[in-house]
Structure formats: structure tokens, C-alpha cells
Amino acid sequence: MNQQLDGKVALVTGATGGIGAEIVRRLAGCGARVVLGCNRSVDAAERLAAELPGEGHLAAPAPVTDSPALGALAERIRAEAGRLDILVNCAGTTRFVPHGDLDALDDALIDQILAVNVRGTIAATRAMRPLLERTGEGLVVNISSIAARTAMGSNIAYCASKAAVDNLTLSLARALAPRIRVVSVSPGLVDTEFVKGLDAEWRDAQARMTPLGRLGMPGEVADAVVAAATVLRFTTGAVIPVDGGRPLA
Incomplete structure (x- = not known):
């Protein structure tokens, strides 16, 4: 798939997380x-940007709960890159409860999860819409x-978000x-550094309960994003699962 996105500009929020960083790469x-x-x-974003192939990559603050800051970022992208073709809303937050x-599950945590995961998705899309x-x-x-489908996840507010x-x-x-096309990429449990730090017995149990017998990898989520941008050109309003068949278990 090398060079299929030549000339395109993409913004990834949450770009330094385990999944976000692989999407960026x-x-x-x-x-x-x-x-x-x-x-x-x-x-961390600047270090990652320096490692990427190609030129013109930019690390920039993108707090998705700050709409004026997102508007300023959109203007910066317009001024420095001249266009925006792809927005990946990857910023998210949760806590195990x-x-x-x-x-x-206190009110502050509920508000934080909904603000970042839901309002942040709307706010980033709204800010970048004119460029897109x-x-x-x-x-x-x-x-x-x-978790959107199974209602099983880090906490019930996260599942709802x-x-x-x-x-x-x-x-x-x-x-x-x-x-503008809009799709969801919906991973199952992904073997990020964060997940690797959890209880090994629990992780192994999750893998056994997945029909394909393992956890997902960040690169597999990233591949789905690239597919949406390059080969699924007649797809919109779809939820693309990357979950090893876990809902079948």
C-alpha cells in the first residue's frame, strides 16, 4: 500500500497512544x-514525527475537549499544509471500574469519559469539517x-461512550x-503496552475466549484505517470490526 496516500494530509488525535502511534506510522x-x-x-509526538518516513509531519496540541484550540489547529493545518483529507478520531480515555x-463510577469520571470520547469526536469533526x-x-x-456492542469493557460509562x-x-x-465519508473502526482487546501491563492470566483468558485465539495488534487496527482510506472508497456509515470474532464467543 506504499504511496497510495501520496499528497494526502491526515490528522490523528491521540497520536501517541499505542493504537494512535501505529495509525500514524x-x-x-x-x-x-x-x-x-x-x-x-x-x-513524544515530536519524537514520533521525527521517525516517520516522508516530510512535513507536524506534532501539535489537539485537546479534543477544547473547541477553540481545535479551531486554531484547523487554521494551522490550512496555513501550513493547505488541506486535510483524513481525520482519525483516536483520542480517548477510561479507567477500570x-x-x-x-x-x-463517580460523576467526574463519567463526565471525563463522555467529554473526551463523545464530545471530543464531535468537536474535532466539527472543527475539521471545512477542510475535509x-x-x-x-x-x-x-x-x-x-465494548459498544458487547457492553463489556473497562467500565459501563466507557461502553456507553x-x-x-x-x-x-x-x-x-x-x-x-x-x-465526507465517516466510518468506525471497532477493535477488540488490543495488545498495547498498556494491556501488556495487566494481569497475564486475565489477558490469556481473553485470548482464549476470542475465536481466532489471540488478542489484536495495533497494526491490525491501523490497517483497517488505511483500508478505509484507500480501498473501501464506497463505504460510509459502517462499523468495521477488528476483533477476532470475539462477539461470536
């Missing part, structure tokens, strides 16, 4: 110029989760057509 490897959006980890422990529309074939990829993201994908696909 794949997009750059396909020839795109990438804007690495981050919240606080600008140094047992589903039955409603008291531990200008190309005539813009693409928004929302990174969702199997990802269900909302998938619903947003359908609504936005209808609202922004035909100049």
Missing part, C-alpha cells in the same frame, strides 16, 4: 503527511471499541455526505 508509510495531535505529550460498583469538505472526498475514521461513537458515525455519515 501506517498513514505516513503510505505516503500521507501526518499531523500528530496530542493532549499533553507534545514531546467493576461494572457493578456504581459508587466508584474542501477536498470533495474527505474521510473521518472514529476509533470505537467492541463507544456505543455513542458508533451511533455518531451513522449520523455523521448521513449528515456530511457526499463530500
